Each structure stands twice: as C-alpha cells, then as structure tokens.
Amino acid sequence: MTVAGKRMTGCVHSLLLAVLLLMAGPARADDSATSVQAQQRAKAVTQVVLGILSYARWPADPVPLRLCLVGPTEYADDLIKGNLQNSGQPLQVRRLLADDREVAQACDAVYIGKLDHGQRDRLFQAVSGHPVLSISEADDPCTVGSLFCLRVSDQQVAFEVNLDSVARSGVRIHPSVLQLSRRRAVQP
Template sequence: MNVAAPISGRVTNLTRSLLGALLLLFGAQACAEAQATSNLAEQRAKAVTQVVLGILSYARWPVEPVQLRLCLIGPTEYADDLVKGTTQATGRPVQVRRLLADDPRIASECDAIYIGKLSQDERSRLFTALSGHPVLSMSEADDPCTVGSLFCLRVSDRQVAFDVNLDSVARSGVRIHPSVLQLSRRRAAQP
C-alpha cells in the first residue's frame, strides 16, 4: 500500500500539470481568436466610418449645417468608430449621439441618421416622423433598401458597400451628388 501512494501522487501531479498546460494553451488560443475578432470588428467599424463620411460629403441640405448632427438610432453593430466623433474632409465637425427611435427630436435635431436594428413598426414610425424633413438616412441592418432609408450599407469582411434608394433620395429634401450614385453602382458590380 505504501508503494501505490507515491505513484498515485506522481500521477495526480502529472495530470494536474498536463491539465494546467492544456488550459494555458487553450486560453492563449482563445485570447488570440478574440483578438483577431476584435481587430476585424475594429476594421469594419473604421471602414463603415469612412463610407458614412464619404456619403455625407456628397450630401447637401437646404440650409447647410455648420456642424453636422449625426444621430445613431437603435442598436448598431458597426458604429463604434462613429461614436468617437469625427470631422469631415472639409473640416466640418460631425457631432454624433444616440437617440431612441421614438425620440421626437430626431426630425429637428438630426441632419443625418444611422439606423441599426429596429422592428418594422419602429422603422415605420421613424420614417413617418421624418416625412417632410431634410434628413439623410442610412441603415446598417439587413435592410433591402426598399422603404425609407436613402442608403443601405452592406458590410462584409472584405468591403463596405451600399445601395441607394432613389425614391427615398427624391423625397428626402437632401440633394445627393450623382457621383455617389455612380459609386454605388460600381461597388455593386464588384464581386
């Protein structure tokens, strides 16, 4: 019985050491995967910011705002970089804030809105409230771009592209330079 005790103790210590090494290995692998996912999400957010700023630079309002007011509506997946605030290439600052979809200030205090995930009912009420107000709208969440939004982002691992709803553009009161419409067609043609 005395002989078995030291062997059992050595096996237990060896088992613990192996388990500890495996946990460290899997932990390091999980951290590396989390870091890669975080980097990819950060890259997507930066790419979305560039596309959003590009779209905004091609827009003209009936009365040009000195400071562009961009409102984020609903939960967003790619707007983290936008939230930090930014400046357009022209030097015009972009003030970014989050508002709820039913906030009555959207139509009067937002020059542009970036829409995340909303229910159909919320989207309908939002676009009803925006009717007659010059507000540029962009959607990020699986939007077929058939109702409401002027621009619908399509985010993938390789690029951020967008669709344009010409009917919504015509009704928005915001003028969009034709170059952005051509850019949309060109990106749609890319694989």
C-alpha cells in the first residue's frame, strides 16, 4: 500500500470515528435528559409524600416522625436526604427489609417500593392494628393495604387513597387530602 493509500485509509477511519462520536452524542443527551427527568420525578414524589405526612395525624404525635423505606424504591433518594417535614418537624428516614419484625414499632409511616405479593402481605400483617401510614410507590392497584398509592409520570405525581385502609389504620387524614386525590385522579 502506498503512502497516499495509507492516508486515505486513515482519513476513512477518522471520518468513521467522527460519525460514531456524533451519533453517540444524542444518546448521551437522551441519557442526560432522562436523568434530569428522573431527578425531577424524585423531587416531586418527595413533595407529595411530605405533603401527605403533613396532613396526617397519629394518636400520639411522633417526634421525630419515623419514615421507613421498604423494598427497592425508584423515587425515594430525595426522601433519604431530607430530615425535615414541610411543617419543620424532624423526619427520621431509614431503610428496612420487607420482613423486618420491628416495622410496626419502628415506623410511623412506610414508603413501599417493589415487593412481591408475599412480602406485601407480611408487611401489611405486621402493621395491622398499629397507627402506620403506608404509601406505595410501585404499580399498586390501591385495593389492599396501602393508604396512598402514587401515580408517577413526567407531567405530575398524583395519588389514590384507599379509604378502607385509611379507616383501619388509626391515622387520621385531613379531608382536603382526600379531596385532592379525587381531583388529581380525574386530570388527564
């Protein structure tokens, strides 16, 4: 191969490399945009959860309020960072295993991530009869156990309320939160 041929091959390789890098740029931009959206969703979930907690009343006012994260969660990172509720009251956040026997005594509220049906059943059995507010993050039909079920999208974080679970929980929820859940559920 001649020097001119080597230069031509080198130019072709350089051109191909440049094209590949240009094509990879939008993929990185998409990843960055997705990361920003995920952070925005996490912040929105945090605001909704803190709002729900601020409108809940326990038989005895817990200070600090103990929020336990149970199971793998997608949007709880900001909850772990914060240590104050919207009211300024202290918030203690920690992770527990789904089958932790102390969940009812260690938690005033549980934020539930992805659990299998058996784990969910055992968790709800453990908190049954105790004033524990439960919020499900994962795709939960909101028919069994959880008081609140989040509906997270890029546009908004909405929630559903399981009135039967609220009535059984021993935790009182301000009526305006119940009304808010109805309005948000109706929005497209």
